Amino acid sequence: MSVHRRVDLVRSLLGVLVSVAVAAGLSFGLTGTASAASGTPVAVTKYSYTSQAGDYIGQGATATYTPSIATVTVDGNAADVRFRVTTADEWWDVELAAPIGEQLTPGVYRDAERAPFRTGRSPGLDVSGEGRGCNEVYGQFTVNQIETDASGAVTVLDATYTQRCESATAPTLKGVVKYRAYPLSYAYTSDAGDFIGQGAAQTHQGATSTFSIRPYGDGVEYGVSGKRESWSALLTPPDGEQFAAGRTYRAERSQGASVAGLDVSGNGRGCNTVSGELTVTKLARGDDGAVKAFAATFVQHCEGGGPALRGTIRYYA
Numbered sequence: 001m002s003v004h005r006r007v008d009l010v011r012s013l014l015g016v017l018v019s020v021a022v023a024a025g026l027s028f029g030l031t032g033t034a035s036a037a038s039g040t041p042v043a044v045t046k047y048s049y050t051s052q053a054g055d056y057i058g059q060g061a062t063a064t065y066t067p068s069i070a071t072v073t074v075d076g077n078a079a080d081v082r083f084r085v086t087t088a089d090e091w092w093d094v095e096l097a098a099p100i101g102e103q104l105t106p107g108v109y110r111d112a113e114r115a116p117f118r119t120g121r122s123p124g125l126d127v128s129g130e131g132r133g134c135n136e137v138y139g140q141f142t143v144n145q146i147e148t149d150a151s152g153a154v155t156v157l158d159a160t161y162t163q164r165c166e167s168a169t170a171p172t173l174k175g176v177v178k179y180r181a182y183p184l185s186y187a188y189t190s191d192a193g194d195f196i197g198q199g200a201a202q203t204h205q206g207a208t209s210t211f212s213i214r215p216y217g218d219g220v221e222y223g224v225s226g227k228r229e230s231w232s233a234l235l236t237p238p239d240g241e242q243f244a245a246g247r248t249y250r251a252e253r254s255q256g257a258s259v260a261g262l263d264v265s266g267n268g269r270g271c272n273t274v275s276g277e278l279t280v281t282k283l284a285r286g287d288d289g290a291v292k293a294f295a296a297t298f299v300q301h302c303e304g305g306g307p308a309l310r311g312t313i314r315y316y317a
Contacts, residue, residue, distance in 0.1 A: 039245020039283040041293045041317035043156075043180040045072050047085045047092060049127075052171035057132050057163070065092070074179045077152040078103040080115065080124070083177050090130060094177055096141055096159060097124030106206040110140040112163075127163045127173060134165035144206035145181050156180050158206065183295070183314035184211055186224045186231060188266075193307035196269050196300070202227060213294060213315045218242060219261065220291050222313055229267055233313060235278060235296065236261035243291070248279040251298070264300050264309060271302035282317035293317035 047065045051058020065072065070087045080097040081104065097115040098104045099122060114137040115124025125139045139162050147156035158181035164170040186204040190197020204211075209226025219236035236255040237243045249260035253274035260278050263271065282295035295317040300309045 039281070039317075041182055041282050041284055041295070043182055044178045045180055046178050047072060047083070047094070047175065049092075049173060049175040051173045054171035055173045056165050057127060057129055057134065058173045059132075072179065074154050074157055076154060078105075078146060078148055078154060081146075081154045081157060083157065083179060092129040093127070094161065094175065095124065095126040096143070096161070096177075099123055104143050104146050106143050106145060108140065108142045108207050112139045112141060113137055125161055125163055127161065127175065134163070136166050137163055138165075138168040138170070139163040142205075142207035145184060154179075158184075182293070182316040184316060185314045186211065186222075186311065188231075188309060188311040190309050191307035193305065194309050195302050195305075195307075196264060196266050196271065197309045198269075202229065204229075204231075211315060213291065215290050217255075217261075219255075220294055222294070222315060231264070231266045233265075233298070233311075234261060234263040235298075243280050243283055245280050245283040248277055251276045251278045251300075262298055262300055264298065264311065271300070273303055274300055275304060276300040276308070284317065 045067055048063065049058055050062045051060050053060040065085045070085050073084050075082045078098070079102070080095070083094040085092040095115045096104065097118060100118065109123035111122055112125035113119060113122045114134060115126040118124040125137050125141055126134070141159055141161035143159045145156055145158035146154060149155050157177060157179040159177045161175050163173045184206050187202070188197055189201040190199050192199045204224050204226050209224055212223040214221050216234055217236050222233040222235065224231040238249065238255055238258050238260055250258070251260045251262035251274065253261065253263050253271060255261035262274055262276055262278050276299045278296060278298045280296045282293065283291065284293040286292045293316040294313065295315070296313045298311050301307070
C-alpha cells in the first residue's frame with residue numbers, strides 16, 4: 001500500500017507531461033529544475049548538507065549533490081528508508097527509520113536515535129559519509145513527502161535532518177534529502193498594516209501542513225491548513241483566457257478583461273477589494289483540462305492600501 005498517497009492528482013499530470021505509465025507514486029523520475037517557459041513541473045533529486053565546525057561526519061564542510069555529478073538512489077520501505085549518494089571518490093548514506101512497528105508519514109520526528117539501535121518509541125537517524133559514522137546519534141528529522149509503490153518500495157522522498165554525534169550538545173550536521181520529489185509548499189510575508197497576514201511571515205511544508213487544489217471557474221482554489229492557520233487563494237485568469245506559465249497578470253478581487261482574479265484570505269480575514277499582481281510560474285493540466293500542478297507568486301493589497309501580502313504557492317510544481 002502507498003504511504004500518504006496524495007499522488008492521484010499527479011498521476012493525471014504525468015500522463016500529460018511525460019507520457020509514461022505510473023504504477024504508483026512519482027516514479028517517472030525526472031530530475032532537475034523546471035523550465036519556466038514551458039511551465040512543466042520536474043521532479044527534484046538532490047542531497048545537500050551543512051556541517052558545523054567540530055562535526056565529525058561532515059568535517060565542517062558544506063556541499064550539494066545532484067544527478068548531474070552523483071549517483072543518487074533510495075532503498076527500503078516506509079518503515080526504514082536509506083538514501084545514498086556516490087561519486088567517483090565520495091559517498092554519503094542517510095538512513096531514516098520510523099519508530100519500531102510504524103511507518104514514516106509526513107511529520108516531525110524528534111529525539112531520534114541511531115537507526116539500527118533505536119529503542120522504545122524513538123525514530124531512527126543515521127547519517128554517515130566517507131567512512132565516518134556515529135556510535136550514538138542525537139537528532140531529529142522531518143518528512144515532507146514520502147510515497148511507495150505497490151511493493152512497498154519508496155519512490156518519492158523529501159526530508160530534512162539534524163544530527164549530532166555522540167552527544168546531545170555536539171556540533172550539528174544538517175541535511176536536505178530529495179528523491180523524485182515535487183515542490184509542495186506555501187510561504188508568505190505580510191507588511192506591517194496588512195490586514196490579512198497581520199504583519200507575520202510563515203512557511204508551510206508537508207511535514208506540518210496539508211494542501212489542496214481544485215477547479216474554481218476557469219482557475220483554481222488553493223487551500224492550506226497547518227501551524228494553527230488556514231489559508232485560501234482563489235485565482236482566476238482574465239475573462240476569455242486560460243492561465244499560462246511565465247505570465248504576470250494585473251489582478252483584482254474578481255477577474256475582468258485583461259485582469260486576473262486574486263483573492264487570498266487567511267484565518268477568517270479577507271479583502272473587500274484587491275489590487276495587485278499574480279505571476280504563474282509553472283502549470284500543468286490533466287486530460288480533462290483541469291489544473292493538476294501549479295506554482296505562482298502574488299502581491300495583494302487590500303482596500304487600496306499600501307501594505308502588501310506577498311506569497312509563493314507550490315503545488316507539485
